[in-house]
Amino acid sequence: MTFARFPYLSCILLSCVIGLLIILFLPERRKQVIKWVSAVFSAIPLMFSLYLFLAYDKSTGGLQFVEKILWVKSLGITYFNAADGFNLPNLLLTGIVFFTGVLTMWEMQTRVKEFYALYFLLVTGVFGVFMSMDVFFIFVWYDVSLFPMYLLIAVWGTTRKEYAAMKLTLYLLAGSALILPAIAYLFVKSGMNTFDIVSLMQPGTFTADQQKFAFILLFLGFGILAAVWPFHTWSPVGHVAAPHAVSMVHAGVLMKIGAFGVLRVAIFLCPQGWQHWAQLMALLAAIGIVYGALAGLRQTDLKFVIGYSSVSHMGVVGLGLSTVSADGLNGAIFQMFAHGVMTALFFSSVGYIYDKTHTKAIGELGGLSKIMPVASTYFIVAAMASMGIPCLASFWGELVVFISAFKVYPVRGAMAVGALVISALFMLRVVQKTFYGPKNEQFEQLPDVPFGLAVPRMILVAVLVFFGLYPSILFDVIETASIPFMNGLP
Amino acid sequence: MKWMIFSPEIFYLLAGLWFLALSMLPRAGSGRNYFSALFLAAAGILVCLISVKSAGTLFFNAYQVNLFSQVFKVLLSLGLFLVICLCPNLTAVKAKHHPEFYLLLFVCTLAMMMLVSSAHLLAIYVSLELSSYSLYILVVLRRGKDMGIEAGIKYFLIGIFASAVMLFGMALLYGTTRATYIGEMARVLPGVIDKPAVVIGMLLTLGGFFFKLAVFPFHFWAPDVYQGAANQVAAYIATASKVAAMALLVRMVALTGGAAASKYLVHVLVVLSIVSMTVGNLAAIVQKDIKRMLAYSTIAHAGYILIGILSMSTAGYGAVIFYALSLLVMKFTAFLVAVKVADDDRNLDIDRLAGLHQRSPLLAMALMVSIFSLAGIPPTIGFTGKLFVFLAAMEQGYFTLVLIAMINVVISLYYYLLVLKAAYLLKPDAAVSEIPLSPQAKVLTTALIVVMVVVGIFPGYVLELAEAAARAIV
Numbered sequence: 001m002t003f004a005r006f007p008y009l010s011c012i013l014l015s016c017v018i019g020l021l022i023i024l025f026l027p028e029r030r031k032q033v034i035k036w037v038s039a040v041f042s043a044i045p046l047m048f049s050l051y052l053f054l055a056y057d058k059s060t061g062g063l064q065f066v067e068k069i070l071w072v073k074s075l076g077i078t079y080f081n082a083a084d085g086f087n088l089p090n091l092l093l094t095g096i097v098f099f100t101g102v103l104t105m106w107e108m109q110t111r112v113k114e115f116y117a118l119y120f121l122l123v124t125g126v127f128g129v130f131m132s133m134d135v136f137f138i139f140v141w142y143d144v145s146l147f148p149m150y151l152l153i154a155v156w157g158t159t160r161k162e163y164a165a166m167k168l169t170l171y172l173l174a175g176s177a178l179i180l181p182a183i184a185y186l187f188v189k190s191g192m193n194t195f196d197i198v199s200l201m202q203p204g205t206f207t208a209d210q211q212k213f214a215f216i217l218l219f220l221g222f223g224i225l226a227a228v229w230p231f232h233t234w235s236p237v238g239h240v241a242a243p244h245a246v247s248m249v250h251a252g253v254l255m256k257i258g259a260f261g262v263l264r265v266a267i268f269l270c271p272q273g274w275q276h277w278a279q280l281m282a283l284l285a286a287i288g289i290v291y292g293a294l295a296g297l298r299q300t301d302l303k304f305v306i307g308y309s310s311v312s313h314m315g316v317v318g319l320g321l322s323t324v325s326a327d328g329l330n331g332a333i334f335q336m337f338a339h340g341v342m343t344a345l346f347f348s349s350v351g352y353i354y355d356k357t358h359t360k361a362i363g364e365l366g367g368l369s370k371i372m373p374v375a376s377t378y379f380i381v382a383a384m385a386s387m388g389i390p391c392l393a394s395f396w397g398e399l400v401v402f403i404s405a406f407k408v409y410p411v412r413g414a415m416a417v418g419a420l421v422i423s424a425l426f427m428l429r430v431v432q433k434t435f436y437g438p439k440n441e442q443f444e445q446l447p448d449v450p451f452g453l454a455v456p457r458m459i460l461v462a463v464l465v466f467f468g469l470y471p472s473i474l475f476d477v478i479e480t481a482s483i484p485f486m487n488g489l490p
Numbered sequence: 491m492k493w494m495i496f497s498p499e500i501f502y503l504l505a506g507l508w509f510l511a512l513s514m515l516p517r518a519g520s521g522r523n524y525f526s527a528l529f530l531a532a533a534g535i536l537v538c539l540i541s542v543k544s545a546g547t548l549f550f551n552a553y554q555v556n557l558f559s560q561v562f563k564v565l566l567s568l569g570l571f572l573v574i575c576l577c578p579n580l581t582a583v584k585a586k587h588h589p590e591f592y593l594l595l596f597v598c599t600l601a602m603m604m605l606v607s608s609a610h611l612l613a614i615y616v617s618l619e620l621s622s623y624s625l626y627i628l629v630v631l632r633r634g635k636d637m638g639i640e641a642g643i644k645y646f647l648i649g650i651f652a653s654a655v656m657l658f659g660m661a662l663l664y665g666t667t668r669a670t671y672i673g674e675m676a677r678v679l680p681g682v683i684d685k686p687a688v689v690i691g692m693l694l695t696l697g698g699f700f701f702k703l704a705v706f707p708f709h710f711w712a713p714d715v716y717q718g719a720a721n722q723v724a725a726y727i728a729t730a731s732k733v734a735a736m737a738l739l740v741r742m743v744a745l746t747g748g749a750a751a752s753k754y755l756v757h758v759l760v761v762l763s764i765v766s767m768t769v770g771n772l773a774a775i776v777q778k779d780i781k782r783m784l785a786y787s788t789i790a791h792a793g794y795i796l797i798g799i800l801s802m803s804t805a806g807y808g809a810v811i812f813y814a815l816s817l818l819v820m821k822f823t824a825f826l827v828a829v830k831v832a833d834d835d836r837n838l839d840i841d842r843l844a845g846l847h848q849r850s851p852l853l854a855m856a857l858m859v860s861i862f863s864l865a866g867i868p869p870t871i872g873f874t875g876k877l878f879v880f881l882a883a884m885e886q887g888y889f890t891l892v893l894i895a896m897i898n899v900v901i902s903l904y905y906y907l908l909v910l911k912a913a914y915l916l917k918p919d920a921a922v923s924e925i926p927l928s929p930q931a932k933v934l935t936t937a938l939i940v941v942m943v944v945v946g947i948f949p950g951y952v953l954e955l956a957e958a959a960a961r962a963i964v
Contacts, residue, residue, distance in 0.1 A: 072950045074957065075881070114847070114914075140868040147867050150907055154915050162915070166907060173867075173903055177896035180877070184884040184892060 002057075004065040008048050009081040009131045012091070015044040016124040023117045031112045035102070038116045042102045045127065046095035052083050053092045053477065061085065061480035063133070063198070071134075076194035080134040085481025086263060087130045089333055089474055090256060093340040094130060096463060097252040098123045100456035101245035104348045107355065107453070108156075108243075115156055115243075118148040122249060129257045135183050135265060136195040139176070142261065145254060146172045146225075149238075149246070156243040159301070159360075164234075164241030171224055171234035178221035179261075182214045186269055201268045203490050208272045215273025218266035219281065225258025227314045229288035236295075236307030240360075244351025247303070251310045252344040256336045259317045263329070267321070271489050278322045282405070285318030286412035293422040297429075302353070302360040305430050306346045309386055312423055313339045313394075319409075319416055320401040327404035329482040334474055335397030338467065342385040342394055345460040349378035352453065356446045362430060367439030372448040376435045378457045383431050385464050387424040393467035396475075495544040495555045498563050499607075501537045502600035505530040506593055513589035524577055527592045531571040534599075538567040551671060552610035558811075558962040559607040561955065562737040565814055566606070569730030570599045572822050573722055575934055582720035582835040583631050591631055595726065598624035602734035606741075609672040611660045614738070618656075618698060621734065622649050625727060629719040633835070641718020648711040652701030659694025662687055672745065680747030689754045696742055702735030704785070705792045706766040713777075716785040717837060724781055725825035728788055732821075733814045736795055740807050743799050744963050752802070759800035760891060767793025767898045775905045780828050780838045783905060784821065787864060790902055791817060794895060798879035801886045804964050808957035809878035815952060816863065816875035816945075823860035823938045827853050830925055840909055844916035850925040854913050856935045863942050865906045866899050870946040878953065 019041025026034050056064055063082040071077040083091070101119070108115065125145025132138045146169065153165035187195060190205050199205075206214070220231070227235040235255070239247050267274045292312030299305045313335065320332030352375050353368065354360050369376040385392040388399075398420070405413035449457070467474055493500070508530070512523060542560045547553060573595065583591050601621035608614040626646045632638030664670055666688045667678040682688050701708040716724040743759075746752040770790030777783040795817075798810040830853055831846065832838040847854040863872030876899070880892045927935070945952055 071948075072953060074950075074953060075878075140873075143868045143873070147862060151910070151914055154911060162911065166904070169907060170900060170903060174897075174900045177893075177900050180880065180896055181884070181889060181892045184877075184881050185889060187881065188884045 002060070002062075002064050002066060004067055007067050008052055008065055009083065010067055012045040012048045012127050012131070013124060015041050015048070016120050016127060020117055020120040020124070023113055023120065026113060028111070028113045031109065034112050034116055035106060038102045038120070039099075041120070042099045042123075045123075046099045049091040049095035053088050056083060056088055056477060056480075058476055058480050061484060075136075076192070076196070077136045078134050078194070078196050079137065080196055080198075081131045082133045083131065085478045086333060087260070088477055089337040090130045090253075090260060091127065093256070093337050094123065094126050094253050096459065097248055097340060097344045100344060100348065100459055101248045103453070103456035104248065104351055105243070105245040111155065115152070118152050119245065119249070122148040122152065122246075122254075126249070126253050126257055130260060133197045134195045135187070135197060135200070135269075138261065138265060139179060139183055142179070142257060143173075143176055145257065146176070149242075149250070149254075152246045153238065153242045156246070157241040158243075159240050160237070161241040164237045168234045168238040171231065175221040175224035175231075175258075178217045179265075182217035182221065183265070186210070186214050197264065197268055203488075206270065208276075211270035211273035212276045213273075215266050215270035215277055218270070219262055219277060222258045222261030222266065223284075223318075226255055226262065226318065227258070227288070227311050228284050228318055229291055229311070229315070232288065232292075232311045235311060236304055239307035239310065239347070240301060240303040244347050244354070247347040247351075248344040251306070251347060252340040255310065255314055256340055259314065259321065259332070259336055262321060263332075275324055278324050281322035282319060282409045282412050285315045285322055286409075286415045288312065288315030288318065289416045290419040290422075293419040293426065296423060297426045300362050302350050302362060302365075302430070302434065303347070305362075305426065306343065306350065309423060309427070310339070310343055312419065313343075313386070316398055316401050316416065319405050319412070323401075323404045323408045325404050325408070326479070326482045326486040327400055329486070330475055330478050331397055331400030331404060333478045333482070334471070335394070335401055337474060338385070338393035338397045338464070341460055341463050342382050345378060345382040345457060345464065346386070348457050348460065349375055349382065352449055353379070357443050362433050365434045365440060365443075366437050367435070368443070369435040370439055371443055371446055374449045374454060378449075378461065380431055380435065381461050381464065383427045387427050388420060391465065391468045393464045393471070395468060396471040492546065492548070495541065495546045496548060497541050498534070498538045498567070499600060499603055501534055502596055502603065505534065506596040506600060509589045509593035509596060513593060523588045523592055524574075524580070527574050527577070527595075528571075530596070531567070531574045534567040535564070535571055538564045547609070549613075551673070552613045553604075553607050554609035554672070555607055556962040558737075558741075558959045561811060561959040562606040562733065562814070563603045565733050565818055566599055566602050566730050569726070569733060569818050569822070570595060572818075573726045573729070575930075576722045576725060576826060576829050578928070579833070580722065582633055582722065584633050587631055591628070594624045594628050594631075598628070598726075599730065602730065605734050606737040611664070611670045611672075615653075615657065615660065618702075618738075619653060621731070622653070625723075625731065628723045628726070629715055632718065632720040632723070637718045638720070641715045644718075645711050645715045648708070649701065652698050652708055655694050656698030659691045659697060662691030663695060666691060672741070676745045676747070679745050680751050683746045683752040684754055689752075689758075692742070692746065692755060693758055696739065699735045699738045699742070700762070703732055703739065703792045703795065704789050705762055705796065706769055706789065709766065709769070709789045709792070712788060713773075713782040713785040716781040717779055721781070721825065721829045721832060721835065721838075725822060725829070728784060728821045728825060729818045732788065733818055736810055736814045739795075739799050740810055740960075741963055743802060744807060746802070748802050756800050756802070759796055760888070763793045763796035763800065763891070764894055765793075766790065766796065767895060771898050771901045771905075774902065777905070778839050778841070780824075780840050780843070780909065783840065783909070784824055787902065787905075788821070790898065791864075793898070794876060794879060797883045797888070797891060797895060801882040801888070803882055803886060804957060804960050805885060806879070806882035807960035807964065808953065809875070809882045811956035811959050812878055812949070812953055813875040815956075816871040819938060819941055819945075820860045820863040820870070820872050823856050823935075823942065824864065826935065826938070827857045827860070830927070830931070833925070840912050841916065843909065843912040845918035845922055846913040849922055850927060852927065852932060852935055853925060856939050857913050858910060859939050859942050861906045861910055863946070865903050868946065869943060871942045871949075872946070874946050874949045878949075
């Protein structure tokens with residue numbers, strides 16, 4: 001554990017909070033100023049997270065850039081941030097999606113100030129969950145990232161937005177209703193009067209029964225946010241209704257904090273519970289993969305297609321986590337990163353198409369590649385990533401997860417790979433219907449993506465391709481955490 | 491100098507006398523009443539703060555001043571001050587009744603202060619009645635023919651019923667323990683608390699405070715009274731009066747000497763807690779009037795508070811004291827928004843919040859923070875309060891109870907979000923103007939938002955104070 005000489009991690013949070021405060025004090029009519037402020041204060045966390053990712057010392061591993069302050073003494077709450085191989089890819093992902101999300105919404109005109117204020121609040125929570133090493137703070141950040149979602153969807157959303165917003169909020173907070181008692185239970189049972197994960201994860205802190213009990217609550221609680229089947233129904237509905245940047249953050253990052261919560265809280269604190277419930281986790285994940293792919297086949301709305309493919313891909317993350325192996329963890333974290341970038345690209349490009357055509361119905365679109373070749377390219381790249389084509393980042397995540405899953409659960413692994421074929425089928429169908437075939441005359445005059453708006457999409461494509469070509473950069477970092485963690489298990 | 495420890499009570503008594511004198515003088519403009527009330531209430535906070543460290547006993551030990559009582563006195567004086575801040579345009583009460591209105595508010599606060607210090611059953615009873623009677627009249631004072639009177643009569647009838655129950659309980663307690671002093675009782679009770687007569691006596695005595703706090707089955711009055719009373723009076727009942735009730739519940743339950751000895755009592759409290767929060771939350775879902783909704787949410791909160799009380803540990807009592815502060819601030823903020831939006835003193839339908847984010851962004855934000863705080867979402871004071879209560883309960887092993895409470899929190903979120911939806915999403919039917927806020931009101935609103943968030947994030951100091959106060963009575 002090396003302490004930070006400069007509080008990089010806190011600066012990421014601080015940049016979000018300062019950006020939020022500045023936006024709150026700007027008048028609504030200065031829309032352009034608000035957008036520039038948002039762009040600047042979302043670029044800072046991206047740069048910091050990129051710096052941390054590069055500066056992390058892989059040879060020593062462990063927790064680095066540690067910041068630790070006692071917060072509430074009588075309850076042993078510490079403000080404890082650290083970077084390790086598990087959260088660095090996710091911090092980087094959040095930085096990328098945050099920044100590109102701001103740029104994606106550049107053309108928005110309604111209630112700009114409130115939108116960016118809530119958007120910043122949401123992302124502050126997400127960053128907080130990823131960097132915190134204190135269970136109490138993880139819970140607080142987790143809830144902070146959830147409640148702006150209600151307004152973001154209900155005010156700026158589109159399809160059945162009020163229903164979707166309410167459903168999403170209630171589902172996710174039902175998850176936190178399971179998490180809080182579980183955390184309180186572990187806190188009390190440890191008898192150590194601390195929420196510090198590093199202290200609590202020492203072997204022997206909890207008995208096997210306590211771990212089994214707490215694990216299932218934590219898994220279900222965080223799992224709802226990771227869209228674990230059968231608690232996934234909020235997710236496609238929410239993705240569809242949310243405004244584009246929120247869909248990007250939501251599918252790209254927010255669902256990852258669910259999976260990350262399972263790892264950081266449930267698996268770290270209750271490894272025996274993890275081993276005990278792994279079979280169930282694998283089963284739910286495999287069903288999710290198959291179910292998401294099958295449901296995606298039948299959708300007629302572009303965003304629903306992406307929503308169900310997210311359910312399917314998050315199933316891959318779940319499957320990786322359920323293998324109880326270092327390879328599985330590596331694959332899961334890699335898949336979290338790859339899927340985050342990929343979905344962000346998906347929603348970003350659908351966002352552009354929807355802004356221009358005002359429809360997301362696959363049947364009404366058609367031949368778009370002739371009208372907007374650039375916008376179409378972005379979607380098709382994302383679709384290829386979703387199918388798991390080599391040279392794009394998603395390929396590696398899925399490959400590693402499936403290999404490790406085959407070793408442990410051959411049948412469920414085979415189911416998952418079969419579902420991958422289905423998902424390739426439905427992605428190809430969507431691409432074919434939307435971008436090829438006869439043109440829809442009424443969209444003939446629509447402009448293609450101008451350069452300024454193409455920047456966020458280009459960044460996302462570049463990241464997908466870069467980590468598709470050099471996956472070891474990411475795997476090397478993840479392994480510094482996963483291998484010691486697995487070796488430390490009893 | 492012994493009487494120095496009595497200074498808050500003396501101060502509020504003198505303030506009450508001042509308004510009594512004003513009520514007999516020829517009527518002047520309403521400004522004089524309001525400003526003198528505001529000044530006196532602010533000075534009252536100061537007096538309470540100065541005497542916060544004092545300790546001692548008075549009146550043959552029937553009156554006990556310690557950190558516990560003084561912390562609650564600060565909270566009560568704060569509650570009074572906040573409510574008076576709502577009264578610059580007090581049109582809900584006839585102008586000629588204004589001195590009486592303030593007189594009753596100050597007397598009621600005085601009575602509650604005496605209540606939290608009382609260490610003798612009779613003193614408790616007398617103070618409780620004094621505060622209740624002031625409130626009965628305050629409810630009736632609302633301008634208009636029937637609403638206030640109807641609510642006042644309901645309040646009065648249920649109130650005297652609760653007092654009768656409480657007196658019966660006190661008689662039983664005296665009959666079984668031969669003690670009327672709280673200190674003596676604390677020695678005798680732990681040994682006999684599992685005897686049926688003592689359990690019944692204790693529960694009936696608590697009934698009087700359950701009535702104040704609106705705990706099931708003494709909750710029926712709350713929605714009607716909140717709806718019928720003037721908005722300012724409803725705010726007072728929802729904040730200061732609840733704080734006093736929490737203090738007394740903690741005090742009485744602390745007499746029993748721990749959860750291990752009094753398992754029957756705990757069983758009953760668990761049931762009451764679960765029913766209170768479930769009934770409150772389910773009934774709140776269908777409410778159209780924001781005050782009725784807040785009344786049902788108060789009933790639900792009473793359930794959460796009972797969780798802390800039935801933990802019967804220092805941590806639990808400390809958590810309840812912390813919760814008292816959080817309830818005071820967040821409930822008051824919700825009422826502040828209601829008062830400002832309903833400037834014509836009518837009751838406020840939730841739909842009438844439509845377009846609030848345009849009419850006054852500051853009020854909309856205050857409403858949002860208070861709603862999230864009431865719903866118990868971090869990083870607000872309401873979440874921190876709930877967390878401490880739940881941790882205290884978990885330490886005593888009430889896992890299922892905490893889980894049920896969390897499920898209730900999710901249910902409650904539904905109707906809280908509907909309020910938020912009205913404020914941020916609904917379009918008003920007709921064109922509505924901006925809500926004018928005086929600079930003082932802006933400062934107050936901002937301060938409340940800051941307190942809700944900052945104490946939520948940095949609870950350390952307040953929590954330590956609350957735990958120190960709790961140790962004073964255990």
